[in-house]
Structures are given as C-alpha cells and as structure tokens.
Amino acid sequence: xxxxxxxxxxxxxxxxxxxxxxxxxxxxxxxxxxxxxxxxxxxxxxxxxxxxxxxxxxxxxxxxxxxxxxxxxxxxxxxxxxxxxxxxxxxxxxxxxxxxxxxxxxxxxxxxxxxxxxxxxxxxxxxxxxxxxxxxxxxxxxxxxxxxxxxxxxxxxxxxxxxxxxxxxxxxxxxxxxxxxxxxxxxxxxxxxxxxxxxxxxxxxxxxxxxxxxxxxxxxxxxxxxxxxxxxxxxxxxxxxxxxxxxxxxxxxxxxxxxxxxxxxxxxxxxxxxxxxxxxxxxxxxxxxxxxxxxxxxxxxxxxxxxxxxxxxxxxxxxxxxxxxxxxxxxxxxxxxxxxxxxxxxxxxxxxxxxxxxxxxxxx
Ligand SMILES: *Cc1c(COP(=O)(O)O)cnc(C)c1O
Numbered sequence: 001x002x003x004x005x006x007x008x009x010x011x012x013x014x015x016x017x018x019x020x021x022x023x024x025x026x027x028x029x030x031x032x033x034x035x036x037x038x039x040x041x042x043x044x045x046x047x048x049x050x051x052x053x054x055x056x057x058x059x060x061x062x063x064x065x066x067x068x069x070x071x072x073x074x075x076x077x078x079x080x081x082x083x084x085x086x087x088x089x090x091x092x093x094x095x096x097x098x099x100x101x102x103x104x105x106x107x108x109x110x111x112x113x114x115x116x117x118x119x120x121x122x123x124x125x126x127x128x129x130x131x132x133x134x135x136x137x138x139x140x141x142x143x144x145x146x147x148x149x150x151x152x153x154x155x156x157x158x159x160x161x162x163x164x165x166x167x168x169x170x171x172x173x174x175x176x177x178x179x180x181x182x183x184x185x186x187x188x189x190x191x192x193x194x195x196x197x198x199x200x201x202x203x204x205x206x207x208x209x210x211x212x213x214x215x216x217x218x219x220x221x222x223x224x225x226x227x228x229x230x231x232x233x234x235x236x237x238x239x240x241x242x243x244x245x246x247x248x249x250x251x252x253x254x255x256x257x258x259x260x261x262x263x264x265x266x267x268x269x270x271x272x273x274x275x276x277x278x279x280x281x282x283x284x285x286x287x288x289x290x291x292x293x294x295x296x297x298x299x300x301x302x303x304x305x306x307x308x309x310x311x312x313x314x315x316x317x318x319x320x321x322x323x324x325x326x327x328x329x330x331x332x333x334x335x336x337x338x339x340x341x342x343x344x345x346x347x348x349x350x351x352x353x354x355x356x357x358x359x360x361x362x363x364x
Contacts, residue, residue: 008124009121009124009125010117010121012117012118012121013117013327014037015034015036015037015321015323016036016321018032018034018321021034021316021321025316025317025319027319031319032319032320032321033319033320033321033339033343033346033347033350034321035300035320035321035322035323035336035337035338035339035343035344035347036321036322036323036335036337037227037323037337038165038195038222038298038299038300038337039221039222039225039227039337040222040223040224040225040227040274040299041277041337041338041339041340041343042225042270042273042274042277042340043225044224044225044226044260044264044270045224045225045263045264045267045270045271046267046270047263047264047266047267047270048224048225048226048260048261048263048264048267048270049260050263051259051260051262051263052229052256052257052259052260052263054259055255055256055258055259055260056256058255059255059256061255062251062255063251063253063254063255063258064251066255066258066259066262067087067251067252067253067258068082069258069262070087070253070258070261070262071085071087073262073265074087074233074265077265078203078205078235079206080205080208080235080238081238083238083240083241083242083244084208084235084236084237084238084240085233085234085235085236086233086234086235086236086244086248086252087231087232087233087252087253087258088231088232088233088234088248088252088253089230089231089232089249089252089253089254089257090219090221090227090230090231090232091192091194091217091218091219091221091232091233091234092118092122092232093230093232093249093252093253094217094232094233094234095118095119095122095190095217095234096122096125096126097234097244097247097248097252098122098157098188098190098215098217098234098236099122099123099125099126099128099157100126100247101236101240101243101246101247102156102157102188103123103126103127103128103156103157104156105127105128106127106128106129107123107128107129107155107156108123108128108129108130108131108153108155108156109123109128109129109130109131109155109156109157109158109159110130110131110132110133110148110151110152110153110155110157110158110159111123111130111131111132111133111159112132112133112134112135112143112159112160112161112164113132113133113134113135113329114135114141114166114167114325114328114329114330115132115135115159115161115164115165115328116159116161116165116192116194117327117328119159119192120132123157128156131151131153131155132151133147133148133150133151133152134147134151135147135164135167135169137330140169140294140295141164141167141168141169141294141302142169143160143162143164143169143170143171143172143175144171144175145175145176145177145178145179145182146178148160148179148182149178149179149182149183152182152183152187154184154187155187156186156187156188157187157188157189157190158179158183158187158188158189158190159190159192160176160179160189160190160191160192161192161194162176162191162192162193162196162199162201162204162297163195163196163198163199163296163297163298164298165194165195165298165300166300166302166323166325166328166330166333166335167294167296167302168282168294168295168296168297168298168300168301168302169294169295169296169297170199170201170297171191172201173201173202173204176189176191176204176207177207180207180211180213180214183213185212185213186213187213188213188214188215189213189214189215190214190215190216190217190234191204191207191214191215191216191217192216192217193216193217193218194217194218194219194221194222194232195222195223195297195298195299196218197222197223197271197274197275198222198223198275198278198279198297198298198299199297199298200297201297203216203218204216205235208235208236208237208238211237212237212238212239213237214237215234215235215236215237216234216235217232217233217234217235218232218233218234218235219231219232219233220232220257220260220261220264222299223271223274223275223299224261224264224270224271225264225270225274226257226260226261226264229254229256229257229260229261230253230254230257231253231257231258231260231261274299277338277340277341278298278299278338280341280344281299281338281339281341281344282296282298282299282300282301282338284341284344284345284348285301285303285336285338285344285347285348286301288348288352289301289303289336289348289351289352290351290352290355290356291303291304291305291306291351291355292304299337299338300323300335300336300337300338301335301336301338302325302330302333302334302335303333303334303335303336303351304332304333305332305333305334305351305355306332306355306358307331307332307358308324308325308326308330308331308332308333308334309324309326309331310358311324311334311351311354311355311358312324312334314354314357314358315334315347315350315351315354318350318353318354319350320346320347320350320351322334322335322336322337322347322351323335323336323337334351336351
C-alpha cells in the first residue's frame with residue numbers, strides 16, 4: 001500500500017548538523033563553527049539546563065501542571081488570558097495548530113517569498129494551499145503593507161515575519177496596522193516573531209487587544225537557546241476561547257521543555273547577553289565581510305556573495321558552516337548566523353578568504 005499523494009508536500013530541509021558535516025570532512029565537531037541555523041551560540045540558560053535535568057526525574061508522568069504553569073506565566077508576561085496562549089512543540093507546532101484551527105480543505109494562505117519554508121508546508125499538510133507575496137531585493141527586501149496587499153486575494157491566513165528570515169528586515173508597526181486595516185475580517189494575520197527578542201521594535205502582541213484577526217508566534221528556540229527541546233507558542237484572539245483544546249495534540253509540549261522554558265523566563269541575564277552578542281555580531285559582519293549585506297534585526301545576516309552554494313561549500317571545507325540560501329530562492333546569497341565573538345570573527349575571516357579565492361579563480 002501507499003501513502004496518499006504527498007508530492008505537493010515538500011520536505012523541510014534544515015541546515016546541516018555539525019556532527020554530520022564533521023563526519024563528512026573527517027574533522028572533530030568541536031573544530032567546526034556552525035552558523036547555519038540561527039541557534040544560540042551561548043547555549044541554553046544554565047538555569048534552564050538544570051531545570052531540564054531535574055524534569056527528567058519525573059519523566060514518567062504526563063505534563064499537566066507544567067503546561068498550565070507555562071501557559072499562565074506567558075499569559076501574565078503578555079497581559080493576555082491563558083486561553084490566548086497556545087503552547088506548542090516549537091513555534092512550528094503553533095503554525096500547525098493555527099492551520100488546524102483556521103483552514104478548511106482548499107483554503108489558501110499567503111506567505112512571503114523569500115520566506116520561512118514551514119508556512120506553506122503546514123498549510124499543505126492541513127489540506128490547504130499557498131500563494132506568495134514578493135519581498136524584493138531591489139527594495140532591500142523592505143516589508144510594507146502594500147507588498148502584501150498587492151498580492152492579497154482574500155486568503156484565510158497571511159504570514160508576516162518580523163524580523164524576517166532570511167533577510168533580517170522588519171515590518172514597521174504602521175505598516176502592520178495598514179495591513180490589518182487592508183485585509184478582510186475573516187483573514188488572520190500571523191506575525192511570526194521567532195527573532196523578536198533581537199529587534200528593537202516591540203512585539204505586536206498588544207495589537208491583540210485592538211484587533212480580532214491577529215496572532216503572534218514566538219519561540220524558545222532562538223534567544224532562549226532551547227531549539228533542541230522544541231518549545232514555542234502562539235498568542236491568539238480572545239474570541240477563540242477553547243479552540244486550543246480542539247486542535248492541539250494532547251500534551252502538546254513535553255515536560256522537560258516546559259520546565260526548561262519556565263526556568264529560561266527567569267534568566268533575563270542570559271537573554272540580554274544573547275541579544276547583546278547578536279547585535280555586536282551582526283554589525284561586525286556588516287562592517288567586516290567583503291560582500292554586501294542587508295540590515296538585520298535578527299541574529300543572522302544575509303550577504304550577497306555571488307555563488308552562495310560555492311561559498312558555503314568552500315567555507316565548510318575550512319570548518320565554517322553557513323546557510324546557502326538557494327532553498328529560499330536566493331542562490332546568490334548566504335545567511336550567516338551570529339556566533340560568539342570568537343566564532344563570528346573566525347567565520348568572517350574564513351568567508352573573506354573564500355571570497356578572495358573565488359574571485360582569483362574567476363579571473364584566472
Ligand atoms: C526558527 C523559526 C521558527 C520557529 O522555530 P521552532 O524551533 O519551531 O520554534 C519560526 N519561524 C521562523 C521564521 C524561524 O526562523
């Protein structure tokens with residue numbers, strides 16, 4: 001027997017893992033600088049790691065109270081009702097819950113191009129379809145209401161990412177307001193703030209008080225350094241009431257992740273240090289890399305290097321892993337995650353060598 005026809009469901013292609021690359025190159029993983037998945041170079045908060053270890057001692061029990069505790073904690077941080085906080089396995093899990101809650105078969109979502117691959121994937125997994133709106137390199141990938149509304153055709157969900165992955169650009173507050181004013185009442189605007197902590201711009205979460213058709217997604221994977229535990233959430237309209245109970249996979253998030261997330265929320269210092277390093281690193285990359293870059297409000301920088309695949313491959317041979325953005329439709333670019341100071345300096349030096357070599361090769 002076979003699965004149903006899955007040919008429209010493209011698999012998600014993550015940045016390659018450090019062990020995988022080390023094995024291929026015959027190197028020690030510790031000798032590699034991995035700046036391809038926007039992970040936290042400082043690791044998790046030590047408090048979160050400790051809480052996670054402790055939680056494993058109770059791993060035989062279904063996570064009920066920890067789920068309620070994290071939901072309430074987040075509700076109070078964001079000044080929302082607990083029913084408006086949808087805890088999920090990664091923010092990706094929240095995208096699935098939003099798809100389940102919103103999409104009838106054949107409904108469409110509108111997503112940015114270039115953009116995060118999982119928006120259209122989640123829609124397709126839930127028997128929906130996806131259309132795109134362009135962010136144009138010629139405009140520095142500027143995000144505006146018009147860029148979205150010019151392509152908008154009554155889609156059920158419109159996704160915006162701010163700061164945007166992979167470009168790093170933000171959707172200014174007045175543009176978000178114009179977008180909300182420009183879509184139908186029955187269109188949900190999802191503001192994905194996976195990199196929100198790194199930006200100066202405040203979260204769109206306060207708009208949930210004024211608008212019935214906006215949701216915000218956030219994650220513990222990036223600034224909180226818990227990508228491996230898969231924990232995130234959506235903030236949803238008040239009117240949705242008990243919808244979460246009707247769409248979530250039972251015990252949405254695991255007990256280890258829930259306790260780690262709660263502890264991470266108590267460690268402001270870790271997040272502050274993380275954000276400070278990223279802000280330093282993105283400036284350093286923009287200043288020192290011998291290639292044009294785009295202004296980023298995230299923990300990564302998009303650089304236009306000519307042949308992104310060749311640059312990524314050669315940098316990898318020298319122990320520096322960056323993301324070739326061909327899969328985002330930007331084969332001329334690479335995305336460089338912000339590392340520690342030492343990692344970032346090493347990555348830029350290596351990339352500059354590679355760029356110089358490729359240029360010499362091109363002249364020869
Ligand atoms: C990393 C990322 C996410 C969420 O990742 P999770 O690990 O599933 O929480 C969501 N959106 C964007 C744009 C991202 O880059």
